[in-house]
Amino acid sequence: MAEAKAYYITTPIYYVNDKPHIGHAYTTLACDVVARFMRLDGRDVMFMTGTDEHGQKVEKSAQAAGVEPLAFCDGVSQNFRDLSPLLNFSNDGFIRTTEDRHTVASQAIWRAMADNGDIYLDSYAGWYSVRDEAYYAEDELSDGANGEKLSPFGAPVEWVEEPSYFFRLSQWQDRLLAYYDEDPGRILPQSRRNEVISFVKSGLRDLSISRTSFKWGVPVPGDDAHIMYVWVDALTNYLTAVGYPDTEAEDFKTYWPADVHMVGKDILRFHAVYWPAFLMSAGLAPPERIFAHGWWTVEGQKMSKSLGNFIPPQDMVDKYGLDQTRYFMMRELPFGNDGNFSHTAMVNRMNSDLANDFGNLAQRVLSMINKNCAAAVPAPGLLTVDDSALLVPARELVDGIRAAIEEQAIHQALAALWDVVGEANRYVDAQAPWALKKTDPERMATVLYVLAEVIRHLAILAQPVVPDAAARLLDQLAVAEEQRSFATLGEAAMLQPGTALPKPQGVFPRYAGSEDDA
């Protein structure tokens, strides 16, 4: 077998000051779907997520809670770790920036950048907002009710003047532009790429990358008075996870550079500008791609603290089901766009697409086999043109889906899958196996065999998005656990006539309703 190209995909590491909501779940879910797809397609996958635990905001929150920062982080980090079992995420690891190995990696990349002449000591003065973790110019500020200065996001700011190390970002403009130029898919979606390029073209200023005003972070090597700017530390997690600074480590050689950093659009600049510059400065390869996805609104409104309309992922899973929730988030909107969550849309998706189209297709076919073919895979006769018209596209489906997943167009992959679901339902009606039962039982067996094969393909290809339901479907087709990768698609591992099948059971229930429905 040809050597499978390794695939490294990451979520951002989530800031422990937040509670997980569907926004976090969404990012990780998208990565999970891509990671599962790649594994099934024979790739050697590394899928990482984790938590970002340093910074002044965390230090203050811990203080307010009356606990040590690390103890505070232990608690909140666990909330994010709990997302994996809840949403069936298949991440290969979970990294915390408070781990020792991460301190080592962060200090190593700092030294590498310093050795390259890109770090110098100067001083920084400006209006700083702890809440926003950003400096502002005088003219960006507004006056609050009591005459105090406020950041553009309404956060309090304070005048800060402190010594700071700087990264010579200004020296990297041309090399960054060349890096974007190498590959039109470097930053996706396209409009985000345009924004980044225009930002870089407008000129880059050196970046302040250390603080002396707090202690909760990674100390600058050789100067303990300074703590690394949280983003230097946070971004480095992607390296820590694969063994950096040991560039001879097996994981590092296998997985670096990352194939995709999945991010929310709010943190694109850190990933698409600062991070590649840091890496190139340190003599490391920059990532292949940064994909910035959009935001969810809820019933047409932004999620916000003041509205209190954050949806905990647990609530969705409890109310609609795990696979239904996963399917909805991946299908409802073009991946990369903003989208809206509404109860109505959710129920439509789970009833129409999952229960009526896919679920019912499987149920009607498996029931007929169960009742009319002695509960075993039927033996097909010669295939007709109609049979091939359904079967061939199903066998070739993986090619189109692979192309879509390669560019994280997950909604497109699902649309392609459901095209075949629709074709299969039409085929059932056109062939009317319930009529053949009386007139031509052999032909009925062929039709049902073709359908069973098509459902096998659909279930195998649906595994990345709806892993539980797909597994139950494959169980009902008596497909062995080790016969579920994409290598079994086509004619490689066709269903064997005579194989006994269990009694079919629906895998996608319709929405049952609930008292609190509007």
Added chain:
RNA sequence: GGCUCCUUAGCUCAGUUGGUUAGAGCACGGGAAUCAUAAUCCCGGUGUCCCCAGUUCGAGUCUGGGAGGAGCCA
């Protein structure tokens, strides 16, 4: 203020390098069928393709201007 993207059927969106009667899904109405999770299948749209002007034999698709929305930056 500069820049980017968006504006296509009630809703969510597709629409390759400009080319015949502009598409899909959902919702809605009618019909068929009865294997199946009250599921499936078929039929049904006179949509100012945001507006104006231009290029062209021909523009939803290109150019300029304008309106509305989202975003990046200053």
